[in-house]
Amino acid sequence: MLPSSLSATDFPDPLPSAGLPVPAFSPLYQQIKGLILQSLQAGEWKPGESIPSEMELAARFKVSQGTVRKAIDELAAENLVTRRQGKGTFVSTHAEQHVQYRFLKLMPDSGDASVEGPAERFIIDCKRVRASAEVARALGLRTGDPMMQVRRILSFSGIPTILEDIWLPGQAFKGLTAAQMTNYPGPTYAMLELDFGVRMVRAEEKIRAVLPDGEQAERLHVSPATPLLSVERIAYTYNDVPMELRRGLYRTDTHHYHNELN
Amino acid sequence: MLPSSLSATDFPDPLPSAGLPVPAFSPLYQQIKGLILQSLQAGEWKPGESIPSEMELAARFKVSQGTVRKAIDELAAENLVTRRQGKGTFVSTHAEQHVQYRFLKLMPDSGDASVEGPAERFIIDCKRVRASAEVARALGLRTGDPMMQVRRILSFSGIPTILEDIWLPGQAFKGLTAAQMTNYPGPTYAMLELDFGVRMVRAEEKIRAVLPDGEQAERLHVSPATPLLSVERIAYTYNDVPMELRRGLYRTDTHHYHNELN
DNA sequence: CAGTGGTCTAGACCACACT
DNA sequence: GTGTGGTCTAGACCACTGC
Secondary structure, three states, X not given: OOOOOOOHHHOOOOOOHHHOOOOOOOOHHHHHHHHHHHHHHHOOOOOOXXXXXXXXXXXXHOOOHHHHHHHHHHHHHOOOEEEEOOOEEEEOOOOOOOOOOOOOOEEEOOOXXXXXXXXXXXXXXXXXXXXXXXXXXXXXXXXXXXXXXXXXXXXXXXXXXXXXXXXXXXXXXXXXXXXXXXXXXXXXXXXXXXXXXXXXXXEEEEEEEEOOOHHHHHHHOOOOOOOEEEEEEEEEXXXXXXXXXXXXXXXXXXXXXXXEEO | OOOOOOOHHHOOOOOOHHHOOOOOXXXXXXXXXXXXXXXXXXXXXXXXXEEOOHXXXXXXXXXXXXXXXXXXXXXXHOOOEEEEOOOEEEEOOOOOOOOOOOOOOEEEOOOOHHHHXXXXXXXXXXXXXXXXHHHHHHHOOOOOOEEEEEEEEEEEOXXXXXXXXXXXXXXXXXXXXXXXXXXXXOOHHHHHHHHHOOOOOEEEEEEEEEOOOHXXXXXXXXXXXXXXXXXXXXXXXXXXXXXXXXXXXXXXOOXXXXXXXX
8 A cells, every 4th residue: 555656547536527637646755644644633743742753754654765755845834844954853833933923914013023022811701602603604513512712802012902702612622711711821722732632733814804893992992983904714723624713803003914925 | 166065164154143043055956946046037938938847957057857856846836937747847927827816815705716707907097106205115216216106996896896006116117008007918917027027926915904085985986984904015026126016905895805824 | 759747766965953 | 973854866667748
């Protein structure tokens, strides 16, 4: 199954697939990548730990070092692992990442983010709820499924800047408490890794301009006529499984959403 | 200079550099990448054309095919070239790109962008101006330098959705006319490539929520109380030279700004 | 069929980190 | 020094394209 680079003809397309341009070929390094991915997913190596060296993996999978290298290259490009010359390859983590908030693209208008330090967090609410139809759909659950919902404020330099609601599947995040959300010294995603073993690997955001309702305006200390950024984020674990829905309202009078296009 | 993989000791750090972690080492494939980049920049191969095969480049630079491959891999990752198995490696272009608008992240709320087809363009204005201090700073020019300014509306399905101002250095875009902006059948960036030989390679955006002034509201057929997305984009050519400033107002009642986070 | 990019291998050597 | 990832090479073969 492994070293014998299986060719397209080893798996003659069983169904004609209605004329779709079927993949029908999987290079060896992709298979190796898949196997490493499985081990990451299964928790064989924990976030922050090093995975076996390229030579070891090559021996384990009975392929050359170069093939393992290419597999790891792709995992590194997807931010699942981090390579450090002379030290090894490490499972990525939201903790100890030189960018404190990997998924937060809101930047202070002047200066860089590192100047203003970490956000101050205030948890408004942290409770068990049942999934609304909308939330359930976004996370691939059923309406009424148990969820954890967190509402909180993030402030920078004492200015309340972000008001957000977070929905997490109740299944995986049963014991989540406001204390946990408040006290963990680092990104929330790092806490979710450590306390619940769930790693958010990528995310998608939909951004709109909106006006806040009365409560929202009050919480953010702005007038209801102040336009705000509405940022709806779905974060995914391995295998594109959605595990978090986040709805944020961002003030953009002192900050802006920064994006790089390639 | 080329094949003899220069080692760190060949260039013993002349200045102590005040303790900075000096690069002090450039792998061969990076040098090759730089040389290919120069040729791209010099227009040796035009957008849409193929560059020489890996074997040819390897012969030209007196390195192995693998080294050229790694150089091209990086250029492909940066979207400067596109590889097509069996055919060759091609200089990227904003024209004939399967995504019509590479830098436009505004998506219709329902369905995908390919359904709604290209935007209808209406040019409000296309004139020579002098750079304001702000515009000059954004583009690395001097206040008062000649510029071309374009103001236009983009509509989708007949609904005016984007109002934007575009500033281009007068130097490079002297003869730009409203007719050109209107009549070119494809992305504006493709027209700039073809007619002015300037390729926008990457861009940065700063996004805020704002309220339109009277004129803006009128142009977009919305009330002045409708919050809009303000998108300020700086687009760069090769070597990180800024060549365009764009300020857009996006309606987000039927569309949203879509972003992927890794 | 020839030519292109894509995969895979094996081996040598370099740069970096730790001990 | 030893072990790690990073670079470079040379050669073989595979998959896709177009003549």
